[in-house]
Amino acid sequence: MKCGICGKEYPSDYYFRFEGTCLECYGKMSPGERHEAKFGALMKHPMTSTSFEIHGYRVTKHLGVVRGLAVRSRSIFGRIGADLQTIFGGDITLFQELCEKTRDRAFDLMFEHATEVGANAVVGIRYDAEEVTDGVTEVICYGTAVVVEPE
Numbered sequence: 445m446k447c448g449i450c451g452k453e454y455p456s457d458y459y460f461r462f463e464g465t466c467l468e469c470y471g472k473m474s475p476g477e478r479h480e481a482k483f484g485a486l487m488k489h490p491m492t493s494t495s496f497e498i499h500g501y502r503v504t505k506h507l508g509v510v511r512g513l514a515v516r517s518r519s520i521f522g523r524i525g526a527d528l529q530t531i532f533g534g535d536i537t538l539f540q541e542l543c544e545k546t547r548d549r550a551f552d553l554m555f556e557h558a559t560e561v562g563a564n565a566v567v568g569i570r571y572d573a574e575e576v577t578d579g580v581t582e583v584i585c586y587g588t589a590v591v592v593e594p595e
């Protein structure tokens with residue numbers, strides 16, 4: 445197994461914090477970088493799916509629905525920026541960026557929850573978002589935690 449960052453070869457995944465990142469490289473990262481790297485690994489995680497099956501694996505156990513909830517409020521500066529962009533007809537990139545980050549966080553929490561209940565995979569993943577009050581958005585990511593084994 446090869447680390448995607450330093451390129452070192454390791455005999456097993458025991459030496460990895462998660463896919464593509466060895467313990468040594470993880471140790472050198474800032475908290476922000478760690479989150480980015482972890483989420484990148486999760487999204488590429490072969491054990492998550494928006495459908496109810498994972499190719500090459502069969503579900504042996506259903507552990508119920510797991511969720512991740514993330515709440516974001518826009519900063520006043522972000523809001524002014526976005527309002528101006530709206531007025532001038534540009535893309536609302538600030539809002540998009542905010543939504544993206546919140547989705548990432550919700551997904552991350554859901555996956556952690558799944559791991560806690562003993563799942564090794566999550567299927568049927570969905571997102572739901574709702575503006576709770578003005579400027580505060582709640583994003584929920586949910587799916588079915590399952591145990592799978594190779595077919």
Ligand SMILES: [Zn+2]
Nearest residue numbers: 447450466469
């Ligand atoms: Zn490394």
